[in-house]
Amino acid sequence: MDVDVFVAAHQAQWARLEQLLGRGRRLTGEEADELVSLYQRTSTHLSLIQSSAPDPMLVGRLTQLVARARAAITGARRASWRDAARFFTAGFPAAVYRSRRWWIPTAVLSIAVGVLLGWWIATNPEAQSVIAAPDDLRRLTQPGGEYETYYSSHPAASFAAKVWTNNAQAAAMCLVLGAFLGLPVLWILFLNMANLGVGIGLMASAGRLDVFLGLILPHGLLELTAVFVAAGMGLRLGWTVIDPGPRTRRAALAEQGRAALGMAIGLALILFVSGLIEGFVTPSGLPTWARIAIGVAAEAAFLVYVYVLGGRAARAGDVGDVEEADQTATLPTAA
Template identity: 80%
Template sequence: MDLDVFVMTHRAEWDRLDQLLRKGRGLTGAEADELVALYQRTATHLSLIQSTAPDPTVTGRLTQLVARARATVTGTRRASWRDAARFLTAGFPAAMYRSRHWWIPTAVLSTLLAAIIGWWIGTHPEVQSAIAAPEELRQLTRPGGEYETYYSSHPAASFAAQVWTNNAQAAAMCLVLGAFLCLPVVWILFLNMANLGVGIGLMSSAGRLDTFLGLVLPHGLLELTAVFVAAGTGLQLGWTLVDPGPRSRRDALAQQGRAALGMAMGLALVLFVSGLIEGFVTPSGLPTWARIAIGVLAELAFLAYVYVLGGRAARAGQAGDIDDWERSAELPTAA
């Protein structure tokens, strides 16, 4: 395509579109129809130039024109509480439901890894001695030791806020770093499971595994599930770079990235709940069975949320992505 000839041929249409946009709300009915037609043509022109003869100056002008025209044609729209409710009842659970084939295997393999590390440490005294000196290990695992006092070492509200912040950061890192071919996500998961395995191994070697599980399970079930969901989504995002499927790599990554961003916001709420449990329930004076029961109920509620609301929304076509009208056109529109 000869760019100079193309520009000369369509410059009058672009100038006319700019003129109509400057009039704002004072358009007549015929002018409004003309604006819509010129907007569609200019969007097509922009797509053709970008794909065949990209020029920064022309592309910049047309991009600005198309953006202004689109805002005028579609109108501005502000997020509302209805949008938030729709996200929490459809978009977010649907995204988790659709990605379950990634985060469920992630959860199973990660839990198995933590158990293996715990067994290895608990049955090998030489490994325990490599972790810390015997006196330090006794300080960690004895009744009233550091493993137990950790959950009551700060006021409940500030501790819950700190836990929520740390876990939300870990989940966000899993989601974002998945784009780097999955490797950072695997490393983050390994570190988390190794820390859990060390606690299991040391407390089991001291004959206090029941105490450790009584402290971890109330909040850990929901907390670890959220981390597994984030890690599985991050791995799916990374795999999209390797195998985008029938879509172009750019479009596939954009769609999966938008869904991951929504997942980050939704999982922050899930981790907020687990942080409240860890701050107020785990160190409370409730019997162990009652604390664990609260954790199990929270986990069952989360799974029901994913499989009931999420499954229903996914079957209705929800994918956790933004609406079609909010996305840029993937193909040129007809002129």
């Protein structure tokens, strides 16, 4: 391609496009149509220049011109409270709902691993001796021991903030590391279930499993559900790397990655609620049944939120992605 000839042939169109852009919103209907037409032509010109004769100065000029024209046509979009409301009433619950085939099996299998590990520790004195010395085990499991005092060892507000930060980090790691074929997510899940299994096993061996469950269930139901949702989404992201479906791998990962980022924000709020329960309810003087009832109510509210609002949004076509106007433009690809 002869760049000079190409510029001479289309210079007038580019100049006209710049002239229309300079008028801002003071365009007639015919001029607005002309602006759209010139934007499309200039985009094509830019593509031809980039593929055939990538002159840096010309590419830079046309890129800027195309960007200005696109902004003028689509309009600048600003985030608003409406966006936040839509995210929490549709986008986030829809993403959780659509990934339920990943996080529900993840939850069932993980809990099974934790329970089986706890049963093995409870019935195997040798395993208990590997975990800690007999005196240390007594300090952990006896009335007033470390398992009981852990939740009241710090002021409620600072303790809630601490556990919220730790849990949010674990959830974020599951979401981010899912891109590595999901393998790090499996390791994070195992570590969480190992900690749970050790607590179940040691307290059961001391005949105090009821006390342990009374301490874990109030906050643990919602907390573990959030972790399982994050892990399920991470595993789904990892599977997208292997099987992107009918889309290109790049497009599929972009969509799942944006949904995962939004889910991280939503789960941070869910874990904040769990942290408040762990900091203020779990160590409180309420009866065990009352503390557990609060945890069950919080878990039930989350599931209703996901299955009612999320299910409705998912059936309406919401995938938990950002608005179409905020997505990167994609070009058709051959199958």
